[in-house]
Amino acid sequence: MHRRQLLAAAALLPLPALAQPAWPSRPVRMVSSAPPAGASDILTRTVAAQLQEQTGQPFVVENRPGAGGVVGSDFVAKSAPDGHTWITTNVGPQAIFRQLRRDLPYDTRTDFKHVTLLATLPLVLIVGKDQPFRNLAEYLAAAKAKPGEMNFGSGGNGTLHHLTGELVNRTAGVQITHVPYRGAQAAANDVIGGRIEGMWDSLPSAAPHIRNGVVRAIAVSTDRRSAAFPDVPTLKEQGVDVATINWFGLAGPGRVPDEIVQAMYVQLRRALQSEPVKARFATIGVDPGGExxxxxxxxxxxxxxxxxxxVRQVGVTLD
Structure with missing residues (x-):
């Protein structure tokens, strides 16, 4: 079923009337597998604040970055399955790395129980305000004029941001060199400082820099424009037939009882439908989940x- 149809169907479903366990019975740990100010961190903190208000229990955000999300994911996969440790996860550590990393310390098919998607969102190609490119055509023309000399940053090797850049390279016939960073903010600092030409970033973490005018947004990765930044065209509109979408969901260890997963889902869906969360998500350019x-x-x-x-088509490796 198409992603938008799933969202529409989920919105019509009544909240379950099942008896729920006495959960949470103590503070809940919400792990973000990215550093502060990244998209994962922003979404986790937004939702955690609302869950705390709803339940009366502290929802404590803990940043455990590293290896593109693998460090935090492994920590939660091995945590006690009592419903008091969860992770905001995404396509990288859950899907992409299964192909890229033979030493992945967890099994993405069995070691997590997924509660719901928190949000879907575009990636955005940003360049420094002093760079000469005003649109994607100028950016790609510069890359073709000096193959391999231009760089694009991302929050890590094998992330969706990295693969999106490689898909653009392959589709547009350019060679822009990938530079991995330990988190999106570190890469953004180098874009702002002019040390690299641009980067692929998630819209929530890039939004403040775009609005402050220290970077220029020249393309979004989705097949439609973002309502938060309607003036930024898609890759496809600019002649590059690539579309990717990032998603973030909440998951717990694979052995969390189903009744606790359901209890968390009830609270999460309520949080995602709350006015504070909807308003914050609209500001940073993400669509709420709720499946x-x-x-x-x-x-x-x-x-x-x-x-x-x-991954096989693009030929990306982590060697």
Missing amino acids: PPDVTQRFVLSEIDRWSEV
Whole structure:
């Protein structure tokens, strides 16, 4: 089923009337596998604040960055399955790395239970304000004029941001060199400082820099423009037939009881439908999720197959 149809169907579903366990019974740890100010961190903190208000229990955000999200994911996969440790995860550590990393310390098919998608969002290509490119055509023309000399940054090797850049290279026939960073903010600092020409970033973390005028947004990766930045055209509008979309979901260890997953889903769906969360998500250019756990679990498993094929096509390795 198409992603938008899933969202529409989920919005019509009544909240389950099942008896729920006495959860949460103590503070809940919400792990972000990215450094502060990244998209994962922003979404996690937004949702955690609302969950805390709803439940009366502290929802404590803990940043555990590293290896493109693998460090935090592994920590949660091995945590006690009592419903008090969760992670905001995404396509990289859940789907892409299954193909890229033979030493992945967890099994993405069995070591997590997915509650729901928190949000879907575009990636955005940003360049420094002093760079000469005003649009994608000028950016690609400069890359063709000096193959391999221009750089694009990302929050890490094998991330969706990295693969999106490689897909653009392959489709547009250019050679822009990837420079991995330990998180999006570090890469953004080098774009702002003019040390690299541009980067692919998630819209929530790039939005403040775009609005402050220290970077210029020249393309979004999705097949439609972002409502938050309607003046930024898509890759396809500018002649490059590439479309990718980032997603973030909440997951717990694979052995979390189903009744606790359901209890968390009830609270999360309520949070995603709340006015504070909807307003914040609209500001940073993301669409809220809310699909039931079984639908979300199937979606994540389908993403593993999809991105395994993309990795093979693009030929990205972590060697």
